[in-house]
Amino acid sequence: MDLFKVLTIDETRKLIDDKFSKIMGSETVSILECTGRILYNNIKSKENVPDFRRSTVDGYAVYSRDVFGASETIPSMLDYKGEVLMGQEVQEEINFPGECFYVPTGGMLPKGADSVVMIEYTDKLDDNIILASKPSAPLENVIDIGEDIKVDEVVIKKGTKLRAYEIGVLSSLGYSVVEVYKKPVIGIISTGDEIVDCDDEKKIGQIRDINTYLLYSLIIESGCIPIKFGLIKDDYNMLKNTFKDALSKCDMVLMSGGSSVGKKDHTVNVINSIGEILVHGISVKPGKPTIIGKAENKIVFGLPGHPLACAVIFKSIVKNYIDKIMEYSDISYPVESKFEINYHKAKGREEYLPVTLHMINGEMISKPVFGKSGLITGFSKAWGYVRIDRNEEGLKEGQKVSVNKF
Template sequence: MYKIGENMNFYNVVSVEEAKDIINCDFKLNLKTELIDIKECNGRVLSRDIVSPLNIPGFKRSMVDGYAVKFRDLQGASESMPSMLDLKGEVKMGKMPVKSLEFPGECMYIPTGGMLPEGTDSVIMIEYIDKMDDATVLANKSISFGENVLNEDEDVELGETVLKQGTLLRPYSISMLSSLGITKVPVFRKPKVGIISTGDEIVSPEKQPQPGEIRDINSYLIYSSVIEDGGQPILYGVIKDNYEELFTTVKKAVNECDLVLVSGGSSVGKKDETAKVIDELGNPGILFHGISIKPGKPTILGKIKDKPIFGLPGHPLSCAVVYRTLVRYLLHAMMGFEDVDYPIPCKFSMNYHKAKGREEYLPVTINRIGEEYIATPILTKSAAISGFTKAWGYIKINKNVEGIYEHEKVYVYKFQR
């Protein structure tokens, strides 16, 4: 068990992977589901597999503008020896053909997407047809069986699983739902995420800070991030460094939310009360206190009433990194969704030294020079907001290495979607 207990040593740290293992082992992250309108489901996560109730397109249709034919009628056709065909009308878009073609040598004009008439099996493109008169055309090219035809189950087959549970719904997957006639979509309910900022020095954004005070940054950083990740954020305001007030607010948030995030107070200063509150609100309390990550080492994960609660660092860059690394991971796990990053390979712009023992997340900008992308670090302290507002993304530096050489290949992960 990862719980350190009452006499735990602060910064008896776990690695990022160990922290994820704790999340996976200690929480049952199944949310309730709901049916929502298809127009509202962009960015939501499917709560069950979608199995096709029909074939798509459901009929044989032409993939080109041309003429529906029997392919055998065109065998051997060429520009020097075209095949003569009897034109029997045309197929109307969105309509069943009014007649079938029963005799050899017959054809019908058909637009892209039109339904093939009975008795035909292929379509010759209009470019290879010369029209002689209203009743006769010449085909100057041979074609194969089924050429330019989409079969009735070629796109989607009856009974096929077209979208799996855990799929993050985006415009293309939503268009699939529409094609199946599914207008009420089963999705996981948005996790309710309580957000609490702590600190005597923190004031709300609309107030003018006095000397020694700063405006609340992290509440709005986290609030926006939760929305981006499919959650429902709930702000509980700024709580001063007061144990009773923080205890009451955290207890209320735990009762009302699926996940609680407390920004600030996770270190070991005299006024840092977050760890004490988490440990005293219920068993098992704190699961770990400290991660081998830079920035973001003073991070807490606790468990109250089977619900996760994070104590996040108060410094904005540290808070952003821990959110991106662990909170987002937990939110997606709640919804059965696994986010996959596809980093951009770049060359590093300089020699950079780091201490061994901690995985580091270093914000960078990207510039393109010729055919190469160059990643340049933003060297800022974790208390500074500018580090991630200027950054395109970040690189992960393994805890067992001491830095990066100039021109070394690195992989840059985007901060935002």
């Protein structure tokens, strides 16, 4: 048996960058359907927001100089000229010193007014005279024209994942449709004589398919479209035909299982029959026997059969490529915690250690989830994982670590 010629995670990502230049095209969708989509172009404002001076409080629109020095003992006397109605353009204006208009929150200021005195600091002497007991500086209690967004300002940058907040901004700027990256279509092939579907009757020696459903959900979470190509037995011709079908329909293919070097592991031979193997072995735990290939100018991932290893490789390698072809920079914010115990690992291999999180005496504590290679408890119980660098020999009790969510 030949030993793997392994690459580090960083080396693997660089190799993928060097070998694949694909960028997804675009499509135009309604802003009601673009939540979670990646923006294809910069969004520039077509107008000032707001495009008129508006009040942030209920009060009286004034020329600030007319209330300079106003106090409770010596209030400024203002000539009341009327009320500004919400949603209407104000035709009136302040023409003479001391004039004022009542304006509600969000209302438009009349011409000549540059500030608003809050209604709490005013009294009505009669129907025509308002007493202001507090001064108001220029633009106090006012949102100026373009203060939020200016014409031609880039409001949302290309490559942004659109959330409810960005969609609200789009609607405020008059965008009812937006150009986004097309969703990559990703094929899933699971292999193995011992694998049966989750709703099939299981015999002794068989295990139910986990990775198809795990990958299907991860693909959706990543903003892509998954296609299942079924469970394929350890048969070379059957796997090759299914692989060719997946290549014709998808932007990339994920093959789960068959990435080791056993006699029945046909993944390498099938990929080589149509394309080439670029990577067979990554210096990471779990996930060392990962395969990366190129066929018909498309990337192919041969993922380990162990669900935890499969998830780790998806998060660290596959997701990185998905983000690249949609020109999206995914920024994650890990949870900082203290590691609970001393933990030793083999030097020279990057490790993704599954952990649980607990709050103890006001401190966040991370605890490793131990399990043998073939068990799924580490995958099912873990909140996230701690990445341990290849040059580190482990973690010490009480050491501060960053926990990334699965």
